Amino acid sequence: MKIVFLDAESLGSDVDYSEFEQLGEVVTYPRTSPEEVPERIEDADVIVVNKVPVNESTISSARNLKLVCVSATGTNNLDKDYLDQRGIEWRNAAGYSTESVAQHTFAMLFYLMEDLRYYDDYVKNGNYAASSLFTHFGIPFHELGSVTWGILGLGAIGRRVADIAGMFGAKVIYYSASGAHAQEGYRQVDFDTLLAQADILSIHAPLNEYTENIMNADAFRKMKSSAILLNLGRGPIVNEADLAAALNSGEIRAAGLDVLSVEPMRKDNPLFGVQDKKQLFITPHVAWAAVEARQRLIKIVAEHIKEYFGRA
16 A cells, blocks of 8 residues: 655654554655646555645546545545545544644633733833832733633534633633534524624634635624634634724724635735734644644544555
């Protein structure tokens, strides 16, 4: 068996491939452009991809291909109809990043909610050393127990965030964009109620016809001016031009984003136009990538291959 990783760099340099090497020949490429795919997989039995497109133009010359493993939960890069025509199966990975994304959600939230950049700068620029008072609270902040936390998308990650927020005493509400039935133990509201009541609104939804561009100018106008938005779902759920305008006009207080509409971030992204940089905190799609999460991901991919080929 030949297993080809086409964008291994997305898994990190600390990945252990020994489990795959026990199954057969392993070839890894840090990155692969669509034009490079055909040559690299022409004799592969299994390919492992993250963002590489898998369709007729990229895999039509793969004569031995039997299984496509996506080292992610989303499968927007797969042409599933073409794979069905070819009799090629596919597997994605689910559940590996729940703890990592939930943790990152709170890391972003506390950074913004408690204005940690301001306080760090206050100390490092010498103001604290020059002060005669033992404390300084130039920008007030609140306890989580006093706020309403709204969640858009109550899947595994959304539920984990809801549970943790509840442990802090926050009042948790959620909205299901797809219209799914209410989940026991969680308070479901309509979209306008979510926007109007949420002091913190975190996004953990997939990108689909229900969620794309749902956070737009109209939505921001309905939010509290003190609200904090966190997007750890998919970039195009948030209209970035409208978000920049909402931040600049004071319609919402701050935003933390781990995902963007185009990744890597484009140089003409409208978010560069946010005037008060303290209002915006962006991380480069890293919430999923704790060491333990990536180890779970690799294990899931290996198990998919073993299961398909019937290996113990």
